[in-house]
Amino acid sequence: MKLTNTLFAGAALSVMTATSALAQNAKVTIGDLSWTGATAIGHVIKAVIEGPMEGEAEIVEGLSDGGAIAAGMDKGDGTADVYTDLWMPNRSGIWDKYVDGANSVAVNIPYExxxxxxxxxxxxxxxxxxxxxxxxxxxxxxxxxxxxxxxxxxxxxxxxxxxxxxxxxxxxxxxxxxxxxxxxxxxxxxxxxxxxxxxxxxxxxxxxxxxxxxxxxxxxxxxxxxxxxxxxxxxxxxxxxxxxxxxNCAASNASIYVAYSKSLEQRNPAAAKMLSQMALEPAVVNQWILQIGRDKEDPRDVAEAWVADNMDVVNGWIN
Structure with missing residues (x-):
């Protein structure tokens, strides 16, 4: 009886450990915003998570409404984890409700x-x-x-x-x-x-x-x-x-963020850390848009090639 209980406890512990490990490496779901810059950034995030981070990410086809993405990030259930191109102050409604208000959405270092x-x-x-x-x-x-x-x-x-x-x-x-x-x-x-x-x-x-x-x-x-x-x-x-x-003066610059669900800090801490440290250069984003928007290259190919050629930058995001 004592041996049976020990085996049962060990099996239960194994299941709990496996479940905990899965919870720490949840799939990251990425919004499918419709403009080319957002498409490029989404594919780069996916390429980083699935490449050097050895995780799982999905760009959810058709998830293009910013309000729906923000609501999904607020829920924290994995229906939407990443808003790839949050322009401020253009999307101040999302910022006020979820970043400053509910504190359920976090952001990275913006580019201009x-x-x-x-x-x-x-x-x-x-x-x-x-x-x-x-x-x-x-x-x-x-x-x-x-x-x-x-x-x-x-x-x-x-x-x-x-x-x-x-x-x-x-x-x-x-x-x-x-x-x-x-x-x-x-x-x-x-x-x-x-x-x-x-x-x-x-x-x-x-x-x-x-x-x-x-x-x-x-x-x-x-x-x-x-x-x-x-x-x-x-x-x-x-x-x-x-x-x-x-x-009669210059327009204010926009601050453009990658926003992500704070629930990733528990569901996939490594991805949350990477997203928080992701720093984009405008000239690099311009180049991605050139390849995808003008030259009609596959966004996945552009992203994977860039990640492979820029691992020093990517490792800075990850580590």
């Missing part, structure tokens, strides 16, 4: 996202470098494509708030007498950008980071006025948004 107006660097070499340069009629004339006396700049696509923002900025800087906005789809504009750069023609345009154009071309941002109190006051939802809005 920017939105600026650019010229190819060959135009910067010709003296087009600042907002004050754009106020010179001879500069605007260089960018006049249709001969109507105004230079054109790409402000973005129809329906983007940033498209309205740049029209407000040009009005607020007093540039609307010399410049007019072009509103085109992103793909159409990228075709124009490629053609202009191939011919070294003038082109002025809004863009943001991270994006592949910065990895593909030599671009220079136009320097704007520094931010001061009251320089940005916009109501882009108003019917008369252009008249009531004002913005």
């Amino acid at each position: 996202g920017t939105q600026m107006i650019y010229v190819p660097s060959y135009m910067a070499e010709k003296g087009v470098r600042t907002i004050l340069d754009l106020a010179k009629p001879e500069v605007a004339a260089m960018f006049d494509k249709d001969g109507n006396g105004k230079g054109e700049y790409w402000a973005g696509a129809e329906g983007w708030k940033s498209t309205k923002m740049w029209q407000v900025k040009f009005k607020s800087y007093g540039l609307d007498e010399l410049w007019e906005a072009e509103v085109l789809e992103d793909a159409t504009f990228k075709g124009q950008l490629k053609a202009a750069i191939q011919k070294e023609e003038p082109i002025l345009f809004y863009y943001w980071t991270p994006e592949w154009v910065h990895a593909a071309y030599d671009l220079t941002p136009i320097q704007e006025l520094e931010r001061v109190d009251g320089c940005e006051d916009m109501d882009l939802d108003a019917e008369d948004w252009l008249e009531v809005s004002h913005f």
Whole structure:
């Protein structure tokens, strides 16, 4: 009887140990956000966990709604563990509810996202470098494509708030007498950008980071006025948004995080530690977007190749 009890206790202990080990190495579920930068980051996280960390990770196909991902991270049941590209202050609702509020979601060290107006660097070499340069009629004339006396700049696509923002900025800087906005789809504009750069023609345009154009071309941002109190006051939802809005300074940079469920600290501590220490470089993200977005390479192949070639960086995240 004593021997039977001993065997039973030993078997139970073995089961408990195995269960504990499994609980410490739970599968990490990653959201499937729809933009290319988020796709790239998700596949890199998966490649790190399944490669050097010898764990299990899954990008949940179709899990693309940010609110649903955040709610899953809050639950802590493994339905959603990672939000790959959390832009702040854009997603302040998620941050306020789960990071600061419920304290159920943690984040890594962020990288910066920017939105600026650019010229190819060959135009910067010709003296087009600042907002004050754009106020010179001879500069605007260089960018006049249709001969109507105004230079054109790409402000973005129809329906983007940033498209309205740049029209407000040009009005607020007093540039609307010399410049007019072009509103085109992103793909159409990228075709124009490629053609202009191939011919070294003038082109002025809004863009943001991270994006592949910065990895593909030599671009220079136009320097704007520094931010001061009251320089940005916009109501882009108003019917008369252009008249009531004002913005005559540089836009604030975004802070972009990898967010993850704090439940991973118990369910998979190694993955939680890696995610907390993951530090991304904007230039690297630009390159991933170039390969996946422009060159149509498989995101998994891009991620696995990058991890294999950058184990010094990856080991810094893990250890």
